[in-house]
Amino acid sequence: MDLTENIANISLHEEQTAKKRNDYIDWQEYFMAVAFLAAKRSKDPKTQVGACIVNNDNKIVGIGYNGMPIGCNDDDFPWGKNTPSPLDSKYLYVCHAEMNAILNKNSADVKDCTIYVGLFPCNECAKMIIQSGIKKVVYLSDKNAHRPEYIASKKMFNASNIIYKQYKPRISKIEINFDIDWDLVSPTK
Numbered sequence: 001m002d003l004t005e006n007i008a009n010i011s012l013h014e015e016q017t018a019k020k021r022n023d024y025i026d027w028q029e030y031f032m033a034v035a036f037l038a039a040k041r042s043k044d045p046k047t048q049v050g051a052c053i054v055n056n057d058n059k060i061v062g063i064g065y066n067g068m069p070i071g072c073n074d075d076d077f078p079w080g081k082n083t084p085s086p087l088d089s090k091y092l093y094v095c096h097a098e099m100n101a102i103l104n105k106n107s108a109d110v111k112d113c114t115i116y117v118g119l120f121p122c123n124e125c126a127k128m129i130i131q132s133g134i135k136k137v138v139y140l141s142d143k144n145a146h147r148p149e150y151i152a153s154k155k156m157f158n159a160s161n162i163i164y165k166q167y168k169p170r171i172s173k174i175e176i177n178f179d180i181d182w183d184l185v186s187p188t189k
């Protein structure tokens, strides 16, 4: 067997025994990362929240992030927090990520689905989650837990048997790199 034949045989063997990669992200990481990617669309200068709704077949059926309602120009409506008049702060206007994800659904309904969201849902979103039939909430941060709106959310979730579970990341960062050299990843023949 000459050298060229030998090299060809080795690479054929490598192809035939190739194993699947094992550093892929799991479903939870994927759905929470989709929620975090959606949050990057938010114009809120202080807090960007994303939400991703998933059905029992692991299919994404809704995505949303916090933003102004359709028609309410996000250059004209306020983004401040602590203004003398509530009419001049964002709170009376902004649609929360969970609300947008539910309203943006691309399936007939979101019954029995799970919602992945960066921040624990407020009382208004909790009501929408319950009424829409979503059965599980996976959240990353509960930084507002002491506030009445969030205590109310938990009261309602408990009464309505909605499961809520904090997501504990296995990895702290998922990188998206558009600068891939595809020829290095899979050389063309």
Ligand SMILES: Nc1ccn([C@H]2C[C@H](O)[C@@H](COP(=O)(O)O)O2)c(=O)n1
Binding pocket: 044, 046, 047, 048, 049, 065, 066, 067, 081, 090, 094, 095, 096, 097, 098, 117, 119, 120, 121, 122, 125
């Ligand atoms: N579960 C949540 C909680 C909050 N948001 C939105 C609403 C505001 O745009 C922002 C919170 O503003 P902050 O008081 O932190 O300046 O986040 C949401 O979409 N979902």
Ligand SMILES: [Zn+2]
Binding pocket: 096, 097, 098, 121, 122, 123, 124, 125, 126
């Ligand atoms: Zn909310």
